[in-house]
Amino acid sequence: MSLLSTQRLTKYFGDTHAVDHVDFTVAQGELLALIGSNGAGKTTLVNLISGLLRPDSGRIVFRGTDVTSQSVYGRIRAGIARSFQLVNLFDQLTTLDNVALAIFSREGKTRNFAYLADHDPKVRQEAKEVLQQFGLENKAGMLAGGLAQGERKLLDVAVAVALRPKLLLLDEPTSGVSTREKAPIMDIITAIVRSEHITAVIIEHDMDVVFKYSDRIVVMHQGTILADGTPDEIRTNDQVITTLIGTQASV
């Protein structure tokens, strides 16, 4: 059963067809990798699904409801969360507060200005548990701006996970981190996604990461979907190999 589907989704930037009549589905519970060369339209597609961009035409259906015209807020309430390619955190807040804010928001408590946020033991406990899942419990009191890049990447995902989404969109969760750090980061993220039964779409350039962790791979090229299949199917897809040679060393 598909959790999300797009129907002829289109986004142009001037003459560039960033996303061109894309029909795309994500099944409940899967970990889907979205790959393609730079400019293929991966991030634009994620931006359209998350509500950062408005499509020029087409529909986005999430859990049977058309969310195409919904605001970012509406989509988050519906269960779509995301992380960003360039880490987007609240640098002047502590690591714990970054996660706690997502929990406050999820529970509709950010409207409340009549009590101290630090005096909400339930939220603080849950935030600590989320940080623990991501191995960041020792950084709880540190300002997010002071974390190392790998930790910032993890916190970015932790903030999204704290919203308890049904669909998690991860835009290059290992970009900007050393090769040595990639596998541990992906191990943590995938373990949490699986244990929390979150459906995830991951944009990734590192093919080792893609083939190791994903259930299904969608290949984009020039705004359209070039191929869609299991890692083994994609690995042996001639069209994919031909198209991506030159941009990736090998598939």
Place this chain on the structure above:
Amino acid sequence: MNQNHTLNTSIPRFPWKVLGYAGPVVVLLLVVPFVADYVKDPYQTILLSYGLIMGIAALGFNLLLGYTGLLSFGHSAYFGMGAYAVAFSVKYLHVTSMEVFLAGGLVATVVVSALFGFVCVRYTRIFFGILTLALSQVLWSLAFKFFWVTGGTDGLRVPTPTLLGGMIKTSQDKVIFLSHAYYYYVLIIFFGCVAVMWVIVNSPFGKALQAIRDNEIRAEFVGVQVRKYRFVAFLISGAFTGLAGALWAPLNGLTTPDILYWPFSGEIVFLTVLGGFRTFAGPIIGAVVFNYLKTYAVGYTVYWQLLLGAVLVTLVLSMPLGILGTVSRLWLKLRKSR
């Protein structure tokens, strides 16, 4: 670790701890009238009242600048609205009760803040600043041109009011009234405003504002409705500033269009930056210090604006974190070196 990290971690998290730090200051503020009487200089108490009132305005202003990341150049509008609401209620409704003044000032300011905020929070950065400036100048020109209503440049007189529902009557000696009963009245409201603002900035709502300040897009993607929250912050900020204006009018005894004019907005920005807008108490300290600086600069030279300008440039260059920010930093360095 950059300087902002140092600053933020230095903000105490528990009110009791803060009260421990603030205790001596509270005692000092309580005994000021006695000391001033002892040295036969009640004017110092009145001067401090001005500082505390500007401190309330600065607290309100800093909710936007320090906590939401919005620089308003139009806070004279809300301060002036609070003051004019008091002056109008004296002239046209013959009200003498301070509580009615405050209620009227708050209502008028919230209405104006809601109207201006509805327009302004759609924009950020320089566009927000210019819009707030432009709208405040609309109020100034109305006060200036509709002189048959507002008194024009002559302004409107505001006599000393009765306090606590008439329990404390107006004294014959205005200086005694202002330096005692009215000072304590201002002081209690000041303490109330500080406590309320402390809770607001440390509440989940306050955290959401700080999130908007740090990263607007990310805030939206954790489910914070950015424009709505900015609007509420704008309203609260305006209400605090309007309350300050309502307290200021009886103290000053005269409400003129000067307090609606843009240089007054500049003063609020000045004193907030002077004290340190990245700290909670910085704007209050800036307000009190600025008030003394201005008073003595005015008495010292006719070129007082030049003097204040030079002081500001020097302070911004030498202490970009403001007075409290710099002191906090030095204190932390000292503690680390031990």
